[in-house]
Amino acid sequence: MELFICSLLQFLKLQWKSRGFPPGPTLFPIIGSIWWINFRADHGSLKKLAKTFGNICTLWLGHRPMVVLYGFQAVKDGLTINSEDVSGRLQTYVFNRMANGKGILVSNGLIGKHQRCFGIGTLRKLGMGNKRVERGIQTEASYLVEFFRDQDGRAVDHSFPTVHAVSNVICAVVFGHRFSLEDATFRQLIEAYNCIVAFGNSYLYYMCEIFPWAAEHLLGPAQKASFSCDFVHSFIKQEIKSHSERCIMDEPEDFIDCYLDQIEKTKNILNSTFDEDNMVQSVFDLFLGGSESTATTLRWALLHMVAYPDIQEKVQKELDAVLSPSHLICYEDRKKLPYTNAVIHEIMRFSSIILITIPREAVKDTTVIFGHELKGTIIMANIDSTLFDPEYWETPHQFNPAPFLDKNGNFVTQEAFLAFSAGHRMCLGEVLAKMELFIIFCSLLQTFKFTAPEGVKEVNTDFIFGSTMKPHPYKLCAVLR
Structure with a gap:
């Protein structure tokens, strides 16, 4: 009887606590209301959640409220109105195990501000968005072209060579060198990142956040993801050691050189956030953000060209009409190739690889979103829902480049195209990703x-659910034109 009374009191306390938050499923002690989506934030469950409780609703992760934003208007307003107020990162068991509050991706406060600003400034200094990085992308595109040429039209799974090409772009920026396709350590590095990504957004991820002790003692995949993080950190530390021994401070050649220089410059500044731990995690974050998402999008791109041969043919006709066969593709060419540019954007929309943003947190005591007062609340934006919102896309569930073209065939942007998120925490690698997609896709x-x-x-165009929405393993044939 006492147990029943205690449980009832706890239940009533939670119902009282939920007052003032947007509507949502009934919450229970310990598990909150995450049970309603079966511990899995996938397409169907989030759509059902929005249909039942509205485009702004609340899920409870244990005893912590999480406001879910669904559809373009809710996501845009939620992330851009008072953007800085909702720019915090949730410090959870898994995030702390991965990053311990360091680096760019999941840090907060001065660390987050300093590391992100330094990261953006350094990437620009190293050529992100200009000819220096463009030449690196063109080099990797040529290697990928040679890979397909060597297959001589035979069926091949191109997933690893594609990851290799894309990853080498960020490797050149961060480490100052590329890796060969046969490099065993590089392959281990990619496998470690794949393990980390596969763990995210799974049933086990939510279970680990609610029951951290289970991750420490019972859950094999969680421990495997943890070991993968440790491997990546060790790899990065070895690269840093090599850079330190090389000691090129006057003319830094890559991100690690620049960061070592910054540590030296700020070593006498009280409370400086520039240290080796933040450097390791910043490199970890840049490599993760600069390889996985773009490589997966390229895999979708070629799959859609196989699935829609008529669209592939139109792209190639435009390429042939505008560019000579010997022309080296550059990013500036997108202005002369509106249909091709539209197809690339439609690939990013139709096969959106990010379902939800990394959760944000209201950093002010009170943040008002659509009249709701949210105190220290988690904000989860369903980016995918903006790209399929029927109020902004005529044929959201069809592969159709037309919305990105005006009546004269010129490329136009769409306000509901939030593939790179919005607000203070939007993707800092958007320009680099678009350059890579355009140059490599057109070269192929x-x-x-x-x-x-x-x-x-x-052709199977269904996705595999995870932190990034991947296509099912497939093979294709690349026939010389």
Whole structure:
């Protein structure tokens, strides 16, 4: 009886606590209301949640409120009105285990502000968005073209060579060198990142946040993800050691050089946030952000060209009409290739690889979103829902580049295209990602026609749910044009 009374009192206390928050499922002691989406924030469950409780609703992660934003207007307003007020990162068991409040991606306060500002400034200094990085992308595109050429039209799974090409772009910026396709350590590095990404947004991720002791003692995948983080950190520390021994401070060549220089410059400044721990985590964050998402989008891009041969043909006709066969693709060419640019943006929209943003947190005591007072609340924006919002897209569930073209065939942007998020925490690598997608995609389609292997009658364009929405493993044939 006492247990029943205690449980009832706790239940009533939680109902009282939920007053003033947007509506949501009934919450229970310990598990909160995350049970309602079966511990899995996927397409169907979030759509059902919005349909039942509205585009702004509340889930409870244990005893912590999490406001979920669904649809373009809710996501845009929620992330851009009082943007700085909702720019905090949630400090949870998993995030602390991964980053311990360091680096760029999940840090807060002065650390977050200093590391992000330094990261953006240094990437610009090192050429992000200009000719220096463009030449690196062109080099990696040529290696990927050679990979497909060597297959001589045979069916091949191109996932690792594509990850390799994209990752080497950020490797050159961060480490100052690229890795060969046969490098065993690099392959281990990619596998470690894949393990970390696969763990995120899974049932086990939510279970670890609610029951941290389970992650420490019972859950094998959680421990494997933890070991993968440790491996990546060790790899980065070894790179830093090599840079320190090389000692090039006057003319820094890459991000690590610049960071070592910054540590030296700020060593006598009280409460400086520039130290080796923040450097290791910043490199970890840049590599993760600069490889996984763009490589996955390129895999979707080629899959859609196989699935929609008519669109592939139109892209190639435009490339042939505008560029000579020997022309080295550059980012500036996008202005002369509106249809191709539209197709690339439609790939990013239709096969959105990020379902939800990394959770943000209201950093002020009170933040008002749509009339609701939110105190220290988690904000989870469903980015995917903005890209399929029927109020802003005529055919949201069809692959259709037309919304990115005006009546004269010129490329136009769409306000509901929030593939890189919005507000203070939007993706800092947007320009780099768009450059890579355009240059590599055009280089490949200029050279090859992509088809399904012989005997494959239907192309599977369903996604595998995870931190990034990946296509199912597939093979294709690259036939020289």
